[in-house]
Every structure is written in C-alpha cells, then in structure tokens.
Amino acid sequence: MKWTSKTALIAGLALITTTNLVALGGAAYNRSGEPDSSLSVTQRELQPDHIGVYRKENSGLTLHLRWRVLQQAEIRSVYAFDGAGGGAPAWLDAAKMAELGFDRKIMVNRSAADAQWRHERQLPRDVLVVLELNGPVYQQALERARRAATEVESKNERGEGKKNAQEIIDRAERRSSRLFAVDAGLDRDALRAKYPDRQTYAIVRGQVRPAWEPSGKISGTLYDLSAAAINVPLEMRAAFDGALPPSYQRSMDEGPHFEAKVAFGQRLEPWLISATRK
Numbered sequence: 001m002k003w004t005s006k007t008a009l010i011a012g013l014a015l016i017t018t019t020n021l022v023a024l025g026g027a028a029y030n031r032s033g034e035p036d037s038s039l040s041v042t043q044r045e046l047q048p049d050h051i052g053v054y055r056k057e058n059s060g061l062t063l064h065l066r067w068r069v070l071q072q073a074e075i076r077s078v079y080a081f082d083g084a085g086g087g088a089p090a091w092l093d094a095a096k097m098a099e100l101g102f103d104r105k106i107m108v109n110r111s112a113a114d115a116q117w118r119h120e121r122q123l124p125r126d127v128l129v130v131l132e133l134n135g136p137v138y139q140q141a142l143e144r145a146r147r148a149a150t151e152v153e154s155k156n157e158r159g160e161g162k163k164n165a166q167e168i169i170d171r172a173e174r175r176s177s178r179l180f181a182v183d184a185g186l187d188r189d190a191l192r193a194k195y196p197d198r199q200t201y202a203i204v205r206g207q208v209r210p211a212w213e214p215s216g217k218i219s220g221t222l223y224d225l226s227a228a229a230i231n232v233p234l235e236m237r238a239a240f241d242g243a244l245p246p247s248y249q250r251s252m253d254e255g256p257h258f259e260a261k262v263a264f265g266q267r268l269e270p271w272l273i274s275a276t277r278k
Contacts, residue, residue: 030265037198061232066177086223094218124209130183145172239275
C-alpha cells in the first residue's frame with residue numbers, strides 16, 4: 001500500500017480512536033460493580049495541583065490525593081518535613097523489602113560502598129500500597145506533633161516558642177493530611193484480608209525503590225502512587241472553586257472547605273462520587 005498523507009491521517013485518527021476506546025473501556029471496568037473501597041475526605045486530603053490555580057475556565061480541574069508516611073524521625077521544628085508525598089516509613093524495613101522482592105543478599109560480606117552501589121542499582125518495583133484515613137497512624141502523628149510542640153515551646157527560641165508550638169499543633173490538627181501509607185504488598189487479597197475496613201483502608205498501586213543508610217540498614221522509599229490524580233466532573237466543580245494547594249495558603253483556613261467521597265474501583269483507580277461545599 002502506498003503511504004500518502006491521507007493514509008497517514010486515517011491511520012492517526014484510527015489510533016486515536018482505538019486509544020480512546022481502550023481508555024473508556026478501562027474506566028468503565030474500573031467503575032463496574034461495588035467499589036473496592038471508598039474514603040470520605042476533605043480539603044486536607046484532596047487538593048488541586050499548582051497549574052490548576054491559574055486556570056480560569058470552568059473545566060479540566062484535576063485534584064490530587066495528599067497522602068503521607070509517618071517519618072522514622074521525630075519532628076523537631078515547625079519547618080520539619082511531614083512526609084507528604086512519600087518517604088521512608090519505619091515499616092518499610094529489610095523484611096518488608098524482601099517481601100516485596102528486593103534482594104537482601106547483596107548486603108552480605110561486602111564493603112559499605114559496594115553494598116550501597118549494588119543496593120541502589122536494584123530497580124524500583126510496582127507494589128500495592130495500603131492507605132489509611134484518620135486511623136491509628138494519624139493518631140501517632142498527632143502525638144508526635146504534640147511532643148514536638150512541647151519541646152519547641154520549652155526552647156523558646158528568640159521568644160517565639162509558644163507561637164511556633166501552636167503552629168505545629170494547628171498544622172497537625174487542622175491542615176495536614178490524615179491519609180497515610182501504612183503497608184505494602186504484592187497480593188491484593190491478602191492485603192484486603194488484613195485491612196477489611198473499606199471505609200478506612202484503600203488499596204492503590206505505587207512504587208518502592210531501595211534507599212541506603214550509612215549504618216548499612218536496608219530500607220526503602222515509597223513514592224509515585226498511581227491513584228494520586230483525580231479528575232473533577234463539571235457538575236462537581238463548584239465545590240472546589242477557589243481551592244489552593246497548601247504552599248499557596250497564607251493561613252490555616254484559606255480556601256473553601258469541602259467534603260468529598262472518593263471511590264477506588266476494580267483497577268484500584270479513584271474517581272469522585274460526590275462533593276459538597278462546607
């Protein structure tokens with residue numbers, strides 16, 4: 001067959017059509033039957049990306065699940081990283097890394113430099129991640145924040161101890177996400193049996209990569225959840241008008257408050273069921 005510009009156009013349109021049909025079919029399958037889980041979140045867990053802030057049209061808004069890990073280290077400052085968007089939780093230890101398919105033998109009888117190189121050369125792995133909403137791990141995070149506030153206030157650095165302590169408490173109790181990654185595995189059924197509450201625990205896909213510690217401790221870093229981005233249907237857009245990412249907010253209460261229900265389907269991909277302005 002002679003390849004002409006017309007042929008190329010037809011082939012291109014056919015490819016686009018096929019791709020769209022596959023995407024629509026995947027979305028339809030994901031939403032078929034009962035959701036695998038559904039979480040009731042607020043502006044603390046569901047926020048727009050930075051690009052969306054500048055969009056003026058009344059369509060095309062994408063929101064992101066704001067999830068965290070409970071960091072291994074305690075909070076020591078009002079400016080401390082709170083684990084938003086990933087990190088190295090304590091539960092992602094050597095045993096868990098081996099369970100997820102990473103090789104522990106490379107660390108045996110090798111120099112530190114060689115072990116580090118071999119450990120970090122292992123490719124990231126796709127895993128299933130358990131997200132917990134407003135559960136025991138969030139309560140642990142609150143306790144850490146309270147201890148940090150007490151310590152910061154006792155230091156009273158530059159006479160701002162009380163103010164900084166209150167900011168730590170406000171961030172933990174009113175602003176920071178209550179959604180935590182608490183476990184990971186490779187078997188969906190096993191994870192669901194371990195975390196049967198579908199209103200508190202969602203299972204999503206994510207990635208784990210090796211991390212190196214100078215002490216020789218084997219650990220991993222959790223990042224890149226496939227369920228992070230959620231498109232907003234036009235009929236729900238009003239609930240999110242004026243929403244700002246945390247870095248754009250000048251106060252704890254800036255931007256609209258809302259409640260939304262996010263479902264996770266057969267493919268563990270999220271979509272919005274409802275959204276209400278508060």
